[in-house]
Amino acid sequence: MKHDADISTQDPSGMKDWFPCPECRRETTHSVLSIVNSRRFEEDGLVQFLENYLTVRCDGCGTISFSHVSRCDAEVDYNEDGTPFLPKRKQHYPDIQADSANIQDAFVSEARVEEIESLQKEQFDTTKLGQLLVELNRAYSEHSYFTCLMLIRAIVDHVPPIFKKTKFSEIVNNYADGGKSFRESMKHLDASCRKFADGSLHCQIRSKESVPTRHQVEFKADIDALLGEIIRVLKQIP
Ligand SMILES: [Zn+2]
Numbered sequence: 001m002k003h004d005a006d007i008s009t010q011d012p013s014g015m016k017d018w019f020p021c022p023e024c025r026r027e028t029t030h031s032v033l034s035i036v037n038s039r040r041f042e043e044d045g046l047v048q049f050l051e052n053y054l055t056v057r058c059d060g061c062g063t064i065s066f067s068h069v070s071r072c073d074a075e076v077d078y079n080e081d082g083t084p085f086l087p088k089r090k091q092h093y094p095d096i097q098a099d100s101a102n103i104q105d106a107f108v109s110e111a112r113v114e115e116i117e118s119l120q121k122e123q124f125d126t127t128k129l130g131q132l133l134v135e136l137n138r139a140y141s142e143h144s145y146f147t148c149l150m151l152i153r154a155i156v157d158h159v160p161p162i163f164k165k166t167k168f169s170e171i172v173n174n175y176a177d178g179g180k181s182f183r184e185s186m187k188h189l190d191a192s193c194r195k196f197a198d199g200s201l202h203c204q205i206r207s208k209e210s211v212p213t214r215h216q217v218e219f220k221a222d223i224d225a226l227l228g229e230i231i232r233v234l235k236q237i238p
Pocket of ligand 1: 021024062
């Protein structure tokens, strides 16, 4: 089979992204060392395949690994405001997902979960929130990324009354006490969660489907910021 592909190289200088490191056994920031792009048509020129081949180096341990990202223009998807995009398929070499027992990092730290559970207040019972966090950690360690996204969504919908709000979007738009970085984190969380709910949770089966990757559930810092603020607010309640 012959393919006519447009092959080009791209300047990777300064490019960084998250990739699974085979040495660190988790996702870490990597510097991109080289990028080769390929564009080819199949099925009589009707379907276009876009591929990126990346050589990347872990910023932590220096280990070099390889990433293949592919998109196909027959698989157009739409985000919540109707903008079309092409879902990415990512494959990493060597693949650490196959060896999942070695990835032990928790989504939410044990200390945070314990603190949330210990903050029992007359006004707010944190038992359910604590259990959602425990289940989120379990799902994350088992690479159940749909479950992670559903639980993150549930957490986000559960907590607004703590901030005297009825909806999470009101925390994003009208809650000033947490400061600028808190607001940025909440904005990120809100946008990603809505995108997931619209695009995945409530979407009927199609001819081509994509599943969430570890990278797409990486809201650890945002969730941690949310939990930190919840703890701060609840501690002020006598
Ligand atoms: Zn590493």
